[in-house]
Amino acid sequence: MKQLLDIYNSFIRAYRQSNNAPYRARKNYDSLPQDIKNKVERIQIFFNSNPHLIVDEFFQAPYFLYNDTKYFAFDYYLSRKAVRDYTDYQKQLLMLGPDDPRNLIKIKNSAVFVKKFIKEEGLKFSEYLNHHKEKIPSFITHLKNRNMSIYFLLGVDGFEPCFYAFDSNLAKFIVPDIYENFELYNKKFLTSKHARLFVKNILSQKIDG
DSSP: OOOHHHHHHHHHHHHHHHTTOOOOOOOOSTTSOHHHHHHHHHHHHHHHHOTTSOHHHHHHHHHHHOTTOOOOOHHHHTSHHHHHHHHHHHHHHHHTOTTSHHHHHHHHHHHHHHHHHHHHHTOOGGGGGGOEETTEEHHHHHHHTTSSOHHHHTTSTTHHHHHHHSOHHHHHHHSHHHHHTHHHHHHHHHTOSSHHHHHHHHHHSOOOO
16 A cells, blocks of 8 residues: 555655755655645555556656646546556656666666565566466566566566567557567667666576575
8 A cells, every 4th residue: 555645755756856846755744734635645545546556657757748847736646647648658768768767777676576576476587487377477467567677678588589479469458568669679778888788787696585
């Protein structure tokens, strides 16, 4: 469950940082005005119903897409448009290439995520690509939910054949952007100046356990 204070701080941080303004995290939720708390509690319900959403990136998305707009209220984030914009934001980030600082952070976060995942599932990292849940490869689900960056997986030996071994119609349905742009993303990764080496260095370390 997303915590109310964390949600509020993420909302304010996205607004302040997008406007190059200083930011200080609030430490007390109870002192917020009641009308603000009502909105935070509504969006908490929304996040809990959509656990695949990355809270910080959800709040950052419109400022990235519409950089001439200085402020997005809570009501915007409770709209369907916000969800569509979040998806567009994720696609546009990938198109910036793996060397973009935000994608390098996603690569790092992917390594942290997969290390936690294989520990919880009792797997070795070498078994990750072949792990399935309900006949769907776990990496497909993780790509869909943005837990895993395609730019991290492209550096893992055996990923490409595993991806194409999965049913193409299901791949188009579950991760359409990844499926349609796989070769483009792969080219961006192979010609990257930093990301490819970054992934190689991560994988040279012990991920298991």
